Amino acid sequence: MTTRGVAILGSTGSIGTSALRVIARQRSAFHVAALTAFSNAALLAEQAAAFDPSYVGLARAGVTANSGWHHGDECLTEAAERDDVDIVLNAIVGAVGLKATLAGLERGKRVALANKESLVMGGALVMDAARRGGGELVPVDSEHSAILQCIAGRPMSEVRRLVLTASGGPFRTLSASDLEHVTLADALAHPTWRMGRKITVDSATLANKALEVIEAHFLFGVPYDRIDVVVHPQSVVHSFVEFVDGSVLAQMGAPNMELPILYALTYPDRVADDGVSQFDPVAQSPLQFEPVRQREFPALALGIAAGRAGGAAPAVFNAANEQAVALFLEGAIGFNDIAPAIDGALSRHGTAPGGSLDAILAADALARRCVQELLR
Ligand SMILES: NC(=O)c1ccc[n+]([C@@H]2O[C@H](COP(=O)([O-])OP(=O)(O)OC[C@H]3O[C@@H](n4cnc5c(N)ncnc54)[C@H](OP(=O)(O)O)[C@@H]3O)[C@@H](O)[C@H]2O)c1
Known part of the structure; x- marks a missing residue:
């Protein structure tokens, strides 16, 4: 049986390493066709040895780590455009991910998008690239994966409202004056998710939730006045969809990015996977929901x-x-x-x-x- 080729852009990061764990369990359906990183040449070399991709790229300018590798920024788009790549998992952090998202979509690939910055910066361009090239954008973010799973193919005319959950980050209960004294170490100590440093700070300011509201607007075509945010400190409910008849669906699970990564690869199908432990509602209870404290978190x-x-x-x-x-x-x-x-x-x-x-x-x-x- 042929397996689908996956390019993992940002393979050395939090999402990238989680994606490789997922693919290692799903070798009958997927193989790693390309890997790119920025600075962590040692980990990239280990990954290349373990997964044997046909393309390896190191984006950092001026670093030549291995003669068989491709170097410089252009390796991101090169990896995304390759003929042996069916799915581009864009797990790069920041605006630098935009061109690879566009390139993958224009070449008709599925882009499994963790790099939300792409869609926030260039929402209309990204959606146009997908239409022009026949590519498909599937979210990796747990909130958007939850929304996709709740909508489950129903027409958007049946959706009244999206409600994104936010953990509230490490400073959820602090006052504005307490926030004057927090340190970098405090900001990096996220209560529920283990992630890269930039998104961890974004979670503490709630800028991450703003990026996700914009991402949801473009992905699902829902106007901003029908997208709400609620604080949910346990990060067990990943988001809600309210339908026009008043019914509300939620997708739940432990805070673990391996499930949304797997779903972005297999969507709309579900496949057996033993990477996510069995859900225990009693252990997760009680679940709390709170309004966002807008004054303290103006981002x-x-x-x-x-x-x-x-x-x-x-x-x-x-x-x-x-x-x-x-x-x-x-x-x-x-x-x-x-x-x-x-x-x-x-x-x-x-x-x-x-x-x-x-x-x-x-x-x-x-x-x-x-x-x-x-x-x-
Ligand atoms: N982590 C999560 O749980 C999570 C959840 C939802 C969404 N996301 C989104 O997923 C994306 C990645 O987040 P992350 O937490 O995995 O970040 P991360 O751990 O910081 O990893 C970032 C990856 O991007 C690479 N990279 C950094 N700068 C680059 C550049 N200039 N050019 C090319 N590659 C570059 C890094 O390479 P080196 O390590 O080799 O330097 C690394 O592989 C972000 O957009 C984030 O918002 C993350």
């Missing part, structure tokens, strides 16, 4: 406003957030500096046009420069 409303504004505003939001988080991760700014920096970039550049890839990339660059000027 959520800033991102949703950028989504509503359209044009390049979501790209400005995304780039300003990436730049501010990078500075926070370097220890150059405090946690409470992140949202005002995003606000500043949106006030200056939020009306930039966003009709083409060049326009989006120009807005992204302007927003990054703006945040550097505001915070240095």
Whole structure:
């Protein structure tokens, strides 16, 4: 039996390594056709030896780690476009993932999308690329996977509302003044999910939930006033879909990305897998739901406003957030500096046009420069 070839872009990260565990259990259906990483050449070499892909790429400029590998940024699109690749799992962090998402969709591939930044920056371009090239976008994010599973092929005219759950992050119960004193280590100590550093900080500010609202808007074609967010500290309910008759479906499970990764590979089918342990409702109870504390976590409303504004505003939001988080991760700014920096970039550049890839990339660059000027 032939197996489907998967390109894992960002194979050395949290999602990338989880994806390789999933594929190792599903070798009768999938094989690894391509792997790319950025800086972790040692882990990439181990992965290449274990999975024997036909293409290996290291994106970091100027690093030649292995003569058989491909080097530089262009390895991301090269891997996504290969003929032996059926599914591109985009697990790169940040705006740098956009071109590979577009390339995979334009070549008619399934893009299993963890790199939500792609869709936030270039939502209309990404959806157009899928239409033009015949590619298929399937979410990896647990919330969007949950929504896809709840909708289960029903027409979108039957959907009244999407409700995304948010863990609330490590600072869920802190006051605005407590937030003045939190450290990087505090922000990286997520209560329920083990993830890369950038998304972990985004979960603490709730910028991640803003990215996910914009992602849901483009993926499911639902207007912003029919997408809500509720805080759910246990991360067991991954999201809700409310239908027009008032019925509400939720998808549940332990916080483990291996299930949404597997579903993005096999969708719309389900396959047997022993990687996710049996669900125990008693052990998970009680489940709590709370409103978002908008005043303490302003990044959520800033991102949703950028989504509503359209044009390049979501790209400005995304780039300003990436730049501010990078500075926070370097220890150059405090946690409470992140949202005002995003606000500043949106006030200056939020009306930039966003009709083409060049326009989006120009807005992204302007927003990054703006945040550097505001915070240095
Ligand atoms: N982690 C989760 O549970 C989770 C859940 C939902 C969605 N997501 C989304 O999935 C994406 C990946 O998240 P993650 O937590 O897996 O991040 P991560 O652990 O930081 O991994 C990021 C991956 O991207 C590579 N990379 C970094 N910069 C790059 C560049 N400039 N060019 C090419 N590759 C680059 C890294 O390579 P090196 O390691 O070799 O430097 C690594 O393989 C993000 O968009 C995130 O929002 C993650």
